[in-house]
Amino acid sequence: MTLSSSRAGALPRWLPVAFFVTWTMLAVVAVWWFALREPTSRVIFVEMGAGGSLDVSASRLLMHQQLLPWMPWLLLAPYVLWTAFRFPLFGTAKWRNGMVLLVAGALFVGLSAAFQDRAARQQPILAPMPAVETWFPPGFDKTPGGEFGIPLAREIGRDPQIELPEAFGLPPEVDPRKLPGMIFTREEMKQRIEARWAKIASRSKAALGGLAKSPGDSAILLDAFAFGALLIAAHAGIFLRTARRENERAALLDSSHAMARARALQAQLQPHFLFNTLNGIATLTRKDPERAEEMITSLSELLRIALDGERQAEIPLREELHFIDRYLDLQRMRFGERLKVEREINRDTLGLLVPALLVQPLVENAIHHGIEPRGQGGCVRITTAVEGERLVIRIEDDGVGLDPSKGGSGSGIGLASIRERLAALYPGRHAFRSEEPPGGGVRMIIELPAHTSAS
Structure with missing residues (x-):
């Protein structure tokens, strides 16, 4: 076994390069799609279901918008992991590497915030539609969020002689027709919102169902936390890889040590050497028995040490x-x-x-x-x-x-x-x-x- 054999299962060198090139192309497309592409419609009207719940299509769109903060973490993760592997927080250069990672962390937070802000500006406004009609008390549409009025549960109708139902969002004894303000039908509400959506969006710090236009302290903390989690994951991978290499090195040493014992025994105890040694011992048994005994002891000790498997x-x-x-x-x-x-x-x-x-x-x-x-x-x-x-x-x-x-x-x-x-x-x-x-x-x-x- 040689050092090169431990790398037999290593990935081809071109594979990481191909991965990063492909990932970069996908990241560029994702940034264009979510942060740069102009949406076909700035206002998406959402039908209100029973109990005020959103329909399936609106729920999917809302989930899509809520997952957008995760998008920069996913797009930047491979680059953060590569940087952490390249500049780990240990070894002789740990302080220099720490400064590099601090700069990388600042870039991560800045790019994530810029992406989220831009993506939030490009998201359409989710405008919930009332079940039937909408009532606007005087001045109500001047308040934040008041542009969408008060939804009524049932149709009021234009005929004052029709008996008013009880479940239209107001106390049963109150008739909206007799109150100041305006009542809009569904179609009138759509036209009103489409015509005034720019003003509505500019007056609202957070569009209904959309994302904040600028990240606050909590968003920055979340981005920093995500960067720290990626660093921890990278260093865990480094330690696992180091442990695996140490195990491979230990296996190599065991194999090399066994080979060394075999080579040493072969070099020491070649057949002619052992034959001559035994002949010499045989001769000494007649001339100098004590010396012969000492030589047998030395040969026995040499064999014992050379053959010791432990x-x-x-x-x-x-x-x-x-x-x-x-x-x-x-x-x-x-x-x-x-x-x-x-x-x-x-x-x-x-x-x-x-x-x-x-x-x-x-x-x-x-x-x-x-x-x-x-x-x-x-x-x-x-x-x-x-x-x-x-x-x-x-x-x-x-x-x-x-x-x-x-x-x-x-x-x-x-x-x-x-x-x-x-x-x-x-x-x-x-x-x-x-x-x-x-x-x-x-x-x-x-x-x-x-x-x-x-x-």
Whole structure:
């Protein structure tokens, strides 16, 4: 498994661009339709049903107008979410991002208010029609909302001799014909409203059934609340995406760690190496039984550690050095006095965490590609130090160096695994390089964040 494989299910790069282009076109059409297009009629007459309720068509139109405040939130939501994903309120740039989001919030509220104000001005007036006739007392049409008069429940008629019904919106003993004012029929009311709708609209702060012409403090607060809700949703998405990536990274580390153990075991215990080690132990059983027993113990410990399936991705440096000691015990049996080892281990580094099986492949490379090609043998030097906030590990040999003609190698078994695991565990926070010291040989240097808890 590689880092690129975790992105196998990612969306094509062109898809978000296509989405935003399509959404922008739809937003332009919606703005034109609701805020810029001139309506075919400025006045829509609404039939009053039983109990003063609106008919179905009027109810739908009224619901349409009431949903208009939600329209700018819907149109601007993708852009707000993108801005929040691009400038999250955490990390090293959180204060700068906070200022960007404040500006974006002000634009969101301003555009939403401008849309609502313009859309409100373009909405037709819903004029409720009385069941039969309308009565206007003197001066009643001069009051806000009085342009629509007082609806009467039943027809009064023009003949004074006709008996007046009781349910026409006034006390039964009151006859509107005998009161000052005017009575209009349904058709007369329609003509009156159509002729005076501009004056009616200008005198009313909020057209009957329409929207306010300018948003108040409550509308601004609602817009700000909607922007905040979109920010919260975006950051929740960011945290979920980060958690998913962390899970993918953990799975990658597990897979890489298992591969590292397999590679390390293969490099350490190749058939010829294990065969030679066992032959050496067999020889020592006759010459030096105690030494042979010690070698068997070292080999057993090496196998146990290498095959341990419960090892963590990171372990204390002291455990890694203990593993190297067991490995060097076996190599000394093979090389004898030809192999020398020097250590400069800073005590402050022993408790710091390092990737499991990190140093051993470097020691192995130093022996097999640096010391072994030399007939007279050589020395391997292991150094650890804390420099600032970084743990620095150096593995150096005085062997043949990087010259391939002499058997030297700058890669070796396990080095590719080291690079992969360092990149996965400490992306952008590590260094891994090789140098050629003035006296010959190779020096491998690893720099890690100095830490004692899992990162």
